[in-house]
Amino acid sequence: MNEKKDIQIITRPTKAEIEQAKINFSPRCTSAGRVNDKETQKTVQFILNFARKHSLFLLAYGTGCGAIEIPATLTSRYDAERLGIRGAATPRQADVLMITGYLSVKTLKRVIRVYEQMQDPKYVVAFGSCTINGGMYFDSYNTIKALDRYIPVDVYIAGCMPRPEAVLKGFAKLQELIQNGNAGNGECYRKNLDWYRANQQKVIKNWNFPDEYNW
Amino acid sequence: MENWLYELTGFVLTILLAFTVGMFYGGLRRKVIARAQNRIGPPVYQNFLDLLKLQGKTTNIHHGVMSHLAPVWVIVAATASLLFIPVLHGGLWFPNLTFKGDLIFLLYLMVFGSLGMALGVGESGNPNGAIGVSRGLSLMVGYEIPFVLSLVAVMLQFHTTSLTDLMHYQQLTGHWIALENPFAFLSALFAVLGMFHYSPFDIIGAPAELASGPMSEFGGKYLGSLMTGGSIFAFVKLVLITDIFLGGAGHPELYTGLAGVLIGLGELILKTFLLYMIPVSIGIVMPRFRTEQAVRFFWKWPLAFGITGIIWGLYHQINF
Numbered sequence: 001m002n003e004k005k006d007i008q009i010i011t012r013p014t015k016a017e018i019e020q021a022k023i024n025f026s027p028r029c030t031s032a033g034r035v036n037d038k039e040t041q042k043t044v045q046f047i048l049n050f051a052r053k054h055s056l057f058l059l060a061y062g063t064g065c066g067a068i069e070i071p072a073t074l075t076s077r078y079d080a081e082r083l084g085i086r087g088a089a090t091p092r093q094a095d096v097l098m099i100t101g102y103l104s105v106k107t108l109k110r111v112i113r114v115y116e117q118m119q120d121p122k123y124v125v126a127f128g129s130c131t132i133n134g135g136m137y138f139d140s141y142n143t144i145k146a147l148d149r150y151i152p153v154d155v156y157i158a159g160c161m162p163r164p165e166a167v168l169k170g171f172a173k174l175q176e177l178i179q180n181g182n183a184g185n186g187e188c189y190r191k192n193l194d195w196y197r198a199n200q201q202k203v204i205k206n207w208n209f210p211d212e213y214n215w
Numbered sequence: 216m217e218n219w220l221y222e223l224t225g226f227v228l229t230i231l232l233a234f235t236v237g238m239f240y241g242g243l244r245r246k247v248i249a250r251a252q253n254r255i256g257p258p259v260y261q262n263f264l265d266l267l268k269l270q271g272k273t274t275n276i277h278h279g280v281m282s283h284l285a286p287v288w289v290i291v292a293a294t295a296s297l298l299f300i301p302v303l304h305g306g307l308w309f310p311n312l313t314f315k316g317d318l319i320f321l322l323y324l325m326v327f328g329s330l331g332m333a334l335g336v337g338e339s340g341n342p343n344g345a346i347g348v349s350r351g352l353s354l355m356v357g358y359e360i361p362f363v364l365s366l367v368a369v370m371l372q373f374h375t376t377s378l379t380d381l382m383h384y385q386q387l388t389g390h391w392i393a394l395e396n397p398f399a400f401l402s403a404l405f406a407v408l409g410m411f412h413y414s415p416f417d418i419i420g421a422p423a424e425l426a427s428g429p430m431s432e433f434g435g436k437y438l439g440s441l442m443t444g445g446s447i448f449a450f451v452k453l454v455l456i457t458d459i460f461l462g463g464a465g466h467p468e469l470y471t472g473l474a475g476v477l478i479g480l481g482e483l484i485l486k487t488f489l490l491y492m493i494p495v496s497i498g499i500v501m502p503r504f505r506t507e508q509a510v511r512f513f514w515k516w517p518l519a520f521g522i523t524g525i526i527w528g529l530y531h532q533i534n535f
């Protein structure tokens with residue numbers, strides 16, 4: 001009889017809850033509003049997208065345990081450099097921000113700063129289950145559960161943790177998105193900055209970002 | 216066609232040639248390193264894709280005027296020093312702006328880019344950049360001394376400061392200065408190792424220590440411009456050493472016309488490629504020096520070779 005007490009009774013969501021869920025849902029970032037997205041520049045865009053997809057400078061942010069798979073992907077065994085993927089040392093030079101694994105609230109602050117320092121077009125690859133729904137840290141008090149509520153994400157790589165093959169598959173997906181012009185959400189992030197800032201400030205208690213700085 | 220039209224076409228072609236060859240050499244280097252590490256490696260044209268992508272990035276960072284100008288400065292310095300080097304000996308197209316005494320002028324012009332870069336990096340206020348610049352200038356103090364000593368040895372030995380005269384002597388007699396004064400050549404080779412900033416002298420842009428040092432605040436178009444300038448400058452250094460020590464390329468009497476130019480360019484590319492493989496293959500197997508180790512290295516054997524080169528040059532003087 002005691003066991004029954006623990007079971008939560010799931011009821012139909014109220015209207016207010018549905019509205020709240022809609023607000024919580026991340027804004028849809030599509031290819032609209034891209035740089036140089038004009039009909040007359042289709043050929044230029046095609047060539048640039050080809051170059052972009054074959055030259056990805058990677059900023060592997062070693063937030064969690066998933067960072068251990070990145071050296072394996074980049075070095076001799078799986079050799080991501082043959083696909084044009086190579087490491088970048090600073091956010092200014094990087095195209096791809098990799099979030100490898102769980103993000104504690106403290107790290108999220110740094111991730112946001114790093115993301116805002118990167119230059120357009122920039123892409124985010126979220127790595128591992130932890131960035132999708134919290135993974136094994138689903139009930140942790142100090143990690144975030146869904147990354148795309150804080151920064152826009154282009155590609156998720158599922159798994160705990162994904163093998164280098166899965167990482168390369170994720171990059172193949174990212175390349176496909178780039179070629180179609182559907183990747184790179186920097187513009188969308190700036191447009192919906194209020195929504196993202198509200199979410200960020202909800203979890204980061206000691207918010208001390210400067211109000212305005214060079215992005 | 217007028218003579219000045221040939222010269223103008225020569226300038227444009229020289230810059231295009233330097234850019235293309237430099238970028239391909241960079242790609243080849245990445246390929247060679249990858250093969251040495253048992254990887255497939257990127258395609259040789261990977262650097263062109265990188266450059267295209269970097270130029271396609273937007274930027275909205277402002278640190279000050281000089282930091283915007285620094286990459287331009289690097290390109291200007293590389294191009295200017297390229298135009299004062301005779302890429303091919305003789306002929307109308309590639310002698311460029313050579314004049315008597317250009318060797319000394321080149322010594323000054325070649326450090327121009329690094330100084331512009333230092334000013335631009337200083338303005339960005341990035342501590343990694345500042346450390347990188349201080350390391351770069353320390354390294355320059357190291358490798359410039361053997362380089363200058365080797366050039367002075369050659370100048371003393373041949374009584375000339377003109378690159379064209381040196382090339383002319385080598386083609387007239389068929390004796391390379393690398394064999395006429397081997398110590399000066401060795402000293403210059405060591406200096407080239409330092410100039411390329413590859414391992415073990417990659418202390419300036421060490422990604423793991425300094426987050427790529429001076430480049431850390433330059434992304435997008437700025438990084439693309441730095442890449443362009445670096446590629447042209449790599450070609451400049453290789454052609455300079457080839458011209459002084461390895462006989463240069465092209466022979467105005469033997470090969471004439473367009474075929475002569477093409478044969479000359481083929482010879483140049485072969486020589487510069489073999490020369491380029493020296494710093495690259497040393498870079499593959501070497502770990503990184505610390506700054507003081509690098510400077511100390513240049514002040515030992517290369518310096519000794521340079522001084523020996525001067526003495527050798529004084530004892531084997533050649534008048535022509």
